[in-house]
Amino acid sequence: METLNDWKLQTFPFDENLHQALIQQHHAAQFVALAGKYLIPQQPDDSNTNMEFLPAGDLLAGHKLGTGARVVLQLTDLSVGALSEDAVSKILVDLKGKTKQQVFDELKRGLSELGVDVAALKNELHYQISAHPLDEGAVFTVNDRQYFYENTILRYNANSVLNEIAAAAEKAEPVRVWPHHFDTGSLIPVSHNGKGELSQSIGIGWAISDSMIDEPYYYLSFWSEKPVEKLKELPPLETGRWMMPGWSGAVLKHSEILEAGSANEQHEMVKSFFDSGIKILLDRF
Numbered sequence: 001m002e003t004l005n006d007w008k009l010q011t012f013p014f015d016e017n018l019h020q021a022l023i024q025q026h027h028a029a030q031f032v033a034l035a036g037k038y039l040i041p042q043q044p045d046d047s048n049t050n051m052e053f054l055p056a057g058d059l060l061a062g063h064k065l066g067t068g069a070r071v072v073l074q075l076t077d078l079s080v081g082a083l084s085e086d087a088v089s090k091i092l093v094d095l096k097g098k099t100k101q102q103v104f105d106e107l108k109r110g111l112s113e114l115g116v117d118v119a120a121l122k123n124e125l126h127y128q129i130s131a132h133p134l135d136e137g138a139v140f141t142v143n144d145r146q147y148f149y150e151n152t153i154l155r156y157n158a159n160s161v162l163n164e165i166a167a168a169a170e171k172a173e174p175v176r177v178w179p180h181h182f183d184t185g186s187l188i189p190v191s192h193n194g195k196g197e198l199s200q201s202i203g204i205g206w207a208i209s210d211s212m213i214d215e216p217y218y219y220l221s222f223w224s225e226k227p228v229e230k231l232k233e234l235p236p237l238e239t240g241r242w243m244m245p246g247w248s249g250a251v252l253k254h255s256e257i258l259e260a261g262s263a264n265e266q267h268e269m270v271k272s273f274f275d276s277g278i279k280i281l282l283d284r285f
Helices: 016-039 100-113 145-168 254-258 263-284
Strands: 052-054 059-064 070-074 079-083 089-094 176-178 183-192 198-207 217-224 249-253
Touching (some): 016 100, 079 100, 145 198, 183 263, 217 263
Antiparallel strands (some): 070 079, 183 198, 217 249
Protein backbone atom coordinates (compact mmCIF):
# COMPACT_ATOMS: atom_id res chain seq x y z
CA MET A 1 0.00 0.00 0.00
CA GLU A 2 1.51 3.32 -1.08
CA THR A 3 2.00 5.69 1.84
CA LEU A 4 3.53 9.15 2.04
CA ASN A 5 3.07 11.93 4.57
CA ASP A 6 1.02 9.46 6.61
CA TRP A 7 -1.53 9.36 3.78
CA LYS A 8 -2.66 6.08 2.21
CA LEU A 9 -3.45 6.10 -1.49
CA GLN A 10 -7.19 6.15 -2.20
CA THR A 11 -8.13 4.18 -5.31
CA PHE A 12 -11.79 3.10 -5.16
CA PRO A 13 -14.49 5.21 -6.84
CA PHE A 14 -17.52 5.77 -4.64
CA ASP A 15 -19.92 3.16 -5.99
CA GLU A 16 -22.77 1.22 -4.39
CA ASN A 17 -20.41 -1.43 -2.97
CA LEU A 18 -18.33 1.17 -1.14
CA HIS A 19 -21.49 2.99 -0.07
CA GLN A 20 -23.13 -0.10 1.44
CA ALA A 21 -19.99 -1.04 3.37
CA LEU A 22 -19.78 2.51 4.71
CA ILE A 23 -23.43 2.46 5.79
CA GLN A 24 -22.87 -0.81 7.66
CA GLN A 25 -19.91 0.78 9.46
CA HIS A 26 -22.16 3.74 10.32
CA HIS A 27 -24.82 1.49 11.82
CA ALA A 28 -22.22 -0.60 13.64
CA ALA A 29 -20.70 2.53 15.21
CA GLN A 30 -24.00 3.17 16.98
CA PHE A 31 -23.19 0.47 19.52
CA VAL A 32 -20.21 2.55 20.68
CA ALA A 33 -22.46 5.61 20.73
CA LEU A 34 -25.09 3.81 22.83
CA ALA A 35 -22.49 3.06 25.48
CA GLY A 36 -21.50 6.73 25.45
CA LYS A 37 -25.12 7.86 25.71
CA TYR A 38 -26.27 5.64 28.56
CA LEU A 39 -23.11 4.69 30.49
CA ILE A 40 -21.26 8.03 30.52
CA PRO A 41 -22.48 11.37 31.98
CA GLN A 42 -24.32 13.43 29.38
CA GLN A 43 -22.49 16.47 27.98
CA PRO A 44 -24.26 19.58 26.59
CA ASP A 45 -22.77 19.03 23.12
CA ASP A 46 -23.41 15.26 23.18
CA SER A 47 -19.65 14.68 23.02
CA ASN A 48 -20.08 11.72 25.38
CA THR A 49 -21.23 9.78 22.30
CA ASN A 50 -18.37 10.69 19.97
CA MET A 51 -15.40 8.48 19.18
CA GLU A 52 -11.67 8.62 18.58
CA PHE A 53 -10.15 6.84 15.59
CA LEU A 54 -7.21 4.71 16.70
CA PRO A 55 -5.01 3.85 13.69
CA ALA A 56 -3.43 0.92 15.52
CA GLY A 57 -6.12 -1.66 15.03
CA ASP A 58 -8.41 0.51 12.87
CA LEU A 59 -10.67 1.13 15.86
CA LEU A 60 -13.36 3.65 16.70
CA ALA A 61 -13.08 4.04 20.46
CA GLY A 62 -15.65 5.59 22.76
CA HIS A 63 -14.93 7.40 26.00
CA LYS A 64 -13.86 5.58 29.14
CA LEU A 65 -16.55 3.85 31.15
CA GLY A 66 -16.50 3.67 34.94
CA THR A 67 -14.19 0.66 34.84
CA GLY A 68 -11.71 2.49 32.61
CA ALA A 69 -12.54 0.34 29.58
CA ARG A 70 -13.62 1.82 26.25
CA VAL A 71 -16.15 0.26 23.89
CA VAL A 72 -14.59 -0.02 20.42
CA LEU A 73 -15.61 -0.93 16.88
CA GLN A 74 -13.12 -2.68 14.61
CA LEU A 75 -13.95 -1.16 11.23
CA THR A 76 -12.61 -3.75 8.80
CA ASP A 77 -14.15 -6.89 10.29
CA LEU A 78 -17.16 -5.36 12.11
CA SER A 79 -16.58 -6.55 15.65
CA VAL A 80 -17.38 -4.67 18.85
CA GLY A 81 -15.11 -5.05 21.82
CA ALA A 82 -13.68 -3.49 24.95
CA LEU A 83 -10.30 -1.77 25.10
CA SER A 84 -8.66 -1.85 28.52
CA GLU A 85 -6.60 1.01 29.96
CA ASP A 86 -3.41 -0.85 29.01
CA ALA A 87 -4.65 -1.03 25.36
CA VAL A 88 -5.57 -4.72 25.39
CA SER A 89 -8.59 -5.32 23.17
CA LYS A 90 -11.16 -8.01 23.91
CA ILE A 91 -13.75 -8.89 21.27
CA LEU A 92 -17.21 -9.03 22.79
CA VAL A 93 -19.36 -9.41 19.67
CA ASP A 94 -18.66 -10.40 16.06
CA LEU A 95 -21.42 -8.56 14.19
CA LYS A 96 -21.39 -10.68 11.05
CA GLY A 97 -24.57 -12.70 10.58
CA LYS A 98 -26.33 -11.00 13.49
CA THR A 99 -29.18 -8.52 13.78
CA LYS A 100 -28.87 -5.26 15.66
CA GLN A 101 -30.84 -6.63 18.58
CA GLN A 102 -28.66 -9.74 18.80
CA VAL A 103 -25.53 -7.57 18.79
CA PHE A 104 -26.94 -5.30 21.49
CA ASP A 105 -27.90 -8.22 23.73
CA GLU A 106 -24.45 -9.80 23.38
CA LEU A 107 -22.70 -6.47 23.97
CA LYS A 108 -24.72 -5.78 27.10
CA ARG A 109 -23.97 -9.25 28.44
CA GLY A 110 -20.28 -8.97 27.59
CA LEU A 111 -19.88 -5.59 29.28
CA SER A 112 -21.64 -6.90 32.38
CA GLU A 113 -19.19 -9.82 32.53
CA LEU A 114 -16.37 -7.26 32.49
CA GLY A 115 -17.81 -5.56 35.57
CA VAL A 116 -19.60 -2.67 33.83
CA ASP A 117 -22.92 -1.63 35.35
CA VAL A 118 -25.20 -1.91 32.31
CA ALA A 119 -28.53 -1.34 34.05
CA ALA A 120 -29.05 1.97 32.22
CA LEU A 121 -27.97 0.74 28.76
CA LYS A 122 -30.76 0.91 26.16
CA ASN A 123 -30.97 0.03 22.49
CA GLU A 124 -32.48 3.42 21.63
CA LEU A 125 -30.82 6.20 19.64
CA HIS A 126 -31.71 9.82 20.47
CA TYR A 127 -31.33 10.84 16.80
CA GLN A 128 -32.14 9.29 13.42
CA ILE A 129 -29.62 7.89 10.95
CA SER A 130 -30.18 6.74 7.37
CA ALA A 131 -32.70 3.91 7.09
CA HIS A 132 -31.33 0.47 6.21
CA PRO A 133 -32.61 -3.13 6.12
CA LEU A 134 -30.62 -3.60 9.34
CA ASP A 135 -33.41 -1.63 11.03
CA GLU A 136 -35.91 -4.28 9.89
CA GLY A 137 -34.04 -7.34 11.13
CA ALA A 138 -31.42 -7.85 8.40
CA VAL A 139 -28.01 -9.07 9.54
CA PHE A 140 -24.59 -7.44 9.29
CA THR A 141 -22.47 -8.83 6.45
CA VAL A 142 -18.89 -8.45 5.30
CA ASN A 143 -19.18 -10.25 1.98
CA ASP A 144 -16.37 -8.36 0.27
CA ARG A 145 -13.82 -7.14 2.78
CA GLN A 146 -11.98 -4.90 0.29
CA TYR A 147 -14.72 -2.27 0.54
CA PHE A 148 -14.48 -2.19 4.32
CA TYR A 149 -10.71 -1.81 4.05
CA GLU A 150 -11.05 1.05 1.57
CA ASN A 151 -13.57 2.88 3.77
CA THR A 152 -11.16 2.48 6.66
CA ILE A 153 -8.40 4.03 4.53
CA LEU A 154 -10.69 7.02 3.96
CA ARG A 155 -11.25 7.31 7.71
CA TYR A 156 -7.52 6.89 8.39
CA ASN A 157 -6.62 9.68 5.95
CA ALA A 158 -9.28 11.98 7.34
CA ASN A 159 -8.04 11.45 10.87
CA SER A 160 -4.44 12.05 9.80
CA VAL A 161 -4.87 15.22 7.76
CA LEU A 162 -7.44 16.78 10.11
CA ASN A 163 -5.12 16.27 13.07
CA GLU A 164 -2.40 17.90 10.98
CA ILE A 165 -4.60 20.94 10.28
CA ALA A 166 -5.93 21.13 13.85
CA ALA A 167 -2.42 21.00 15.30
CA ALA A 168 -1.50 24.13 13.32
CA ALA A 169 -4.58 26.02 14.59
CA GLU A 170 -4.86 27.68 17.96
CA LYS A 171 -7.10 25.86 20.46
CA ALA A 172 -8.75 23.57 17.91
CA GLU A 173 -11.00 20.93 19.43
CA PRO A 174 -9.81 17.30 19.33
CA VAL A 175 -10.56 15.51 16.06
CA ARG A 176 -13.41 13.10 16.70
CA VAL A 177 -15.93 10.90 14.86
CA TRP A 178 -19.53 11.90 15.55
CA PRO A 179 -22.00 9.00 15.36
CA HIS A 180 -25.07 10.89 14.12
CA HIS A 181 -23.66 11.95 10.73
CA PHE A 182 -20.58 9.67 10.97
CA ASP A 183 -18.27 12.55 10.11
CA THR A 184 -14.71 13.06 11.35
CA GLY A 185 -14.25 16.67 12.40
CA SER A 186 -12.91 19.45 14.58
CA LEU A 187 -13.85 23.03 15.40
CA ILE A 188 -11.43 25.95 15.35
CA PRO A 189 -12.50 28.86 17.60
CA VAL A 190 -11.87 32.25 16.00
CA SER A 191 -13.28 34.80 18.47
CA HIS A 192 -15.48 35.20 21.55
CA ASN A 193 -18.00 37.86 22.53
CA GLY A 194 -18.06 40.00 25.65
CA LYS A 195 -19.67 37.18 27.63
CA GLY A 196 -16.83 34.85 26.77
CA GLU A 197 -19.07 32.83 24.44
CA LEU A 198 -17.88 31.59 21.07
CA SER A 199 -18.88 34.15 18.43
CA GLN A 200 -16.96 32.98 15.34
CA SER A 201 -15.62 29.57 14.36
CA ILE A 202 -14.34 27.45 11.49
CA GLY A 203 -15.34 23.81 11.15
CA ILE A 204 -13.11 21.27 9.41
CA GLY A 205 -13.98 17.69 8.63
CA TRP A 206 -14.65 14.72 6.39
CA ALA A 207 -18.23 13.62 5.77
CA ILE A 208 -19.93 10.60 4.25
CA SER A 209 -22.39 11.12 1.39
CA ASP A 210 -25.52 13.03 2.34
CA SER A 211 -28.34 15.14 0.88
CA MET A 212 -25.86 17.86 -0.11
CA ILE A 213 -23.12 15.76 -1.76
CA ASP A 214 -23.70 12.22 -3.05
CA GLU A 215 -20.18 10.99 -2.23
CA PRO A 216 -17.76 11.41 0.70
CA TYR A 217 -16.15 14.84 0.91
CA TYR A 218 -13.95 17.10 2.98
CA TYR A 219 -15.65 20.22 4.25
CA LEU A 220 -14.67 23.62 5.54
CA SER A 221 -17.46 25.64 7.15
CA PHE A 222 -17.69 28.95 8.95
CA TRP A 223 -20.04 30.49 11.47
CA SER A 224 -20.35 34.01 12.84
CA GLU A 225 -22.68 35.29 15.53
CA LYS A 226 -23.04 38.54 13.57
CA PRO A 227 -23.02 38.97 9.77
CA VAL A 228 -19.61 39.69 8.26
CA GLU A 229 -19.83 41.57 4.96
CA LYS A 230 -16.48 40.28 3.72
CA LEU A 231 -17.71 36.67 3.97
CA LYS A 232 -20.49 37.13 1.41
CA GLU A 233 -18.14 36.84 -1.56
CA LEU A 234 -14.96 34.79 -1.32
CA PRO A 235 -12.15 34.18 -3.83
CA PRO A 236 -11.70 30.69 -5.33
CA LEU A 237 -9.92 28.00 -3.35
CA GLU A 238 -6.77 26.27 -4.56
CA THR A 239 -8.75 23.02 -4.60
CA GLY A 240 -12.43 22.30 -3.99
CA ARG A 241 -15.16 24.94 -4.19
CA TRP A 242 -17.33 27.15 -2.04
CA MET A 243 -20.97 26.04 -1.64
CA MET A 244 -22.32 29.55 -1.14
CA PRO A 245 -24.91 30.98 -0.88
CA GLY A 246 -26.74 27.74 -0.15
CA TRP A 247 -24.31 26.78 2.62
CA SER A 248 -21.63 28.62 4.57
CA GLY A 249 -18.67 26.56 3.54
CA ALA A 250 -16.68 24.66 0.94
CA VAL A 251 -16.24 21.04 -0.13
CA LEU A 252 -13.63 18.84 -1.78
CA LYS A 253 -15.19 15.67 -3.15
CA HIS A 254 -13.89 12.11 -3.10
CA SER A 255 -13.94 11.91 -6.91
CA GLU A 256 -11.75 15.02 -7.15
CA ILE A 257 -9.16 13.49 -4.82
CA LEU A 258 -9.01 10.35 -6.97
CA GLU A 259 -7.89 12.51 -9.90
CA ALA A 260 -4.53 12.86 -8.12
CA GLY A 261 -2.42 9.84 -8.97
CA SER A 262 -0.22 9.44 -5.91
CA ALA A 263 -0.58 9.48 -2.14
CA ASN A 264 1.56 12.60 -1.95
CA GLU A 265 -0.57 14.44 -4.53
CA GLN A 266 -3.80 13.43 -2.79
CA HIS A 267 -2.47 14.62 0.55
CA GLU A 268 -1.33 17.93 -0.90
CA MET A 269 -4.70 18.45 -2.58
CA VAL A 270 -6.59 18.03 0.70
CA LYS A 271 -4.09 20.04 2.70
CA SER A 272 -4.20 22.95 0.22
CA PHE A 273 -8.01 22.87 0.40
CA PHE A 274 -7.88 23.51 4.13
CA ASP A 275 -4.84 25.79 4.17
CA SER A 276 -6.15 28.12 1.47
CA GLY A 277 -9.71 28.11 2.81
CA ILE A 278 -8.74 28.81 6.40
CA LYS A 279 -6.46 31.65 5.30
CA ILE A 280 -9.25 33.21 3.20
CA LEU A 281 -11.68 33.04 6.12
CA LEU A 282 -9.29 34.35 8.75
CA ASP A 283 -8.35 37.29 6.52
CA ARG A 284 -12.03 38.28 6.41
CA PHE A 285 -13.24 37.60 9.95
